[in-house]
Amino acid sequence: MSKSKHSPKTRARRYKPKHSRQLVVGDATRSQFAAFQEEIGVSFENEQLLFQAFTHSSYVNEHRLHPQMDNERLEFLGDAVLELTISRYLYEKYPNMSEGQLTKLRAAIVCEPSLVQFANDLNFGHLVLLGKGEEMTGGRMRPALLADVFESFVCALYLDRGLEVVFEFLEKFVYPKINAGAFSHVMDYKSQLQEVIQREGLGGIDYVITDEKGPAHNREFSSKVMLNGNDLGVGIGRSKKEAEQMAAQKALLNLKERNEKES
Template sequence: MRNYGKDIEMNMNRAKDTQFKEFQKSMNIFFENENLLKQAFTHSSYVNEHRRKPFEDNERLEFLGDAVLELTVSQFLFKKYPMMSEGELTKLRAAIVCEPSLVEFANELSFGNLILLGKGEEMTGGRTRPALLADVFEAFIGALYLDKGIEHVIDFLDKVVFPKINAGAFSHVMDFKSQLQELVQRDSIGALEYRVLQEKGPAHNREFVSRVSLNGDELGTGMGRSKKEAEQHAAQMALDKLKTKMEK
């Protein structure tokens, strides 16, 4: 007697294999060990429902991928922002490798369609669950590292993640002084100078006015309750001015 349940599962497996092959073509990444790729997309709920088969979930790959992602993103930021402090680099990296960012990367690549899920997890919307998608992205990084090495991971991130950093997608966590410094340094257009123009008000309610100049020409002024705050506001004005000028 024919086992229709087994036939359905075989057809599903063939369809999933086709999906993985199409994914590799679309990314121009071809795994030597395709089992690593499949493991990266295998959730523990799927393994629990297929105990008789040699499936392994992606949790170990996620652990590895998390470390590889931190290293490669750290290296990129270290080289891109030579004037940025350790604290600022850490804050920026955290914004890039946090769950919402990883989910965005995974969704752009349609990772959710490739995940192998148990029936219960599937029915409760696991394919779109943020934590699950973030884990899958890290697991994929881990699998790619094991199969191809660190340079291929960097090549992948150079297509998916680094362009977003270059486009300023995470600039909200950078301070304006650092952004201005990077812009000036990148285009080699001169030297910045900050100067306090005015201090007013009583000691307990002091207000500062600062100016930032480029090669002696004023770029912006700002007010604040401290010198640092006033300089940040001056740098923000200067950034807007320079970006507007560059767009023309």
């Protein structure tokens, strides 16, 4: 049998371009980021971290960047950094608030709608690096994307400048909203009252059970809350805690009426 004159078939090698690990942005985009840093009063030492915080996976795919150059890993760590910094702030600001109330308040601050509001206040949507398809479908204003970018930015700031600079950033753009009572609606009446008293520097409050009546299976308690020794509100409930909550609710109404008269 004669040997074939044809050489064995060889598979052609497919060229696979290497993924870039550098986010290269144009002069216009770089100028936008420079203006942003000036606006918030923070200068990044490693601008790659800043660019990455605003880089969506669609941009990475379109520009053949390394798969881990989007902001998803930063978002993962940023979520934890944000929870820590908000937790510390609430722990120090509300020394009389219970663990349960602190948890509820923190959850309201770090939930998606709140993060979206923080991002919108700082015009984060204008800085996001998106692929063309995501851009055309309105991704720049998509709530989940904006919330993720805010967490990613917090992480980038933490990695680049440290935890104290994150606190300084939040003191400018997040903590004032907490101080203004933007999240008070998630607190119970006692916590709301304590928050108002602390925010306005009105002094100290005390709860006193003034009466207890009825049979053991159907008790009724009366409570009053006092501000600097003066009666502020009275409440009635089936337990001491309920009576105190009702007293706090009445006190909040009385404070609101007083402020309206003075304004």
